[in-house]
Amino acid sequence: xxxxxxxxxxxxxxxxxxxxxxxxxxxxxxxxxxxxxxxxxxxxxxxxxxxxxxxxxxxxxxxxxxxxxxxxxxxxxxxxxxxxxxxxxxxxxxxxxxxxxxxxxxxxxxxxxxxxxxxxxxxxxxxxxxxxxxxxxxxxxxxxxxxxxxxxxxxxxxxxxxxx
Numbered sequence: 815x816x817x818x819x820x821x822x823x824x825x826x827x828x829x830x831x832x833x834x835x836x837x838x839x840x841x842x843x844x845x846x847x848x849x850x851x852x853x854x855x856x857x858x859x860x861x862x863x864x865x866x867x868x869x870x871x872x873x874x875x876x877x878x879x880x881x882x883x884x885x886x887x888x889x890x891x892x893x894x895x896x897x898x899x900x901x902x903x904x905x906x907x908x909x910x911x912x913x914x915x916x917x918x919x920x921x922x923x924x925x926x927x928x929x930x931x932x933x934x935x936x937x938x939x940x941x942x943x944x945x946x947x948x949x950x951x952x953x954x955x956x957x958x959x960x961x962x963x964x965x966x967x968x969x970x971x972x973x974x975x976x977x978x
Contacts, residue, residue, distance in 0.1 A: 944972050 819827060948969050 941973065944969060 818824070948965065
């Protein structure tokens with residue numbers, strides 16, 4: 815039993831192998847290779863497309879982050895402006911309130927002064943009336959010391975009542 819065939823069988827087997835190899839190359843390896851090449855090209859295109867999409871996504875992310883930062887800064891600026899406006903309105907309200915309070919106080923003080931002057935004028939009038947009445951009583955009555963004291967005391971009591 816020989817593993818290696820002898821002479822013509824070996825040549826015939828070699829020629830058959832080459833013939834099968836040529837047939838496979840033409841009808842099997844060529845189409846398989848073209849399918850593999852097409853699949854490789856498709857995979858490379860998908861990788862390139864994925865890379866481009868990733869780059870575009872990163873650019874969008876960067877753009878959105880910039881926009882978000884800008885929006886946050888704008889929001890902070892608007893909040894700060896609103897706070898300043900609120901404080902200005904608050905100060906204006908306080909100023910107006912103080913002005914109105916001062917005006918009311920001035921009017922009240924003027925009214926008090928006017929009422930005081932009227933009361934003093936009325937008091938002077940009553941004192942004058944009492945003085946005239948007392949003088950009239952003095953003239954009408956002959957006064958001794960005791961009557962004189964009683965008259966003065968009565969005058970003082972009348973003044974106290976008028977003052978109240």
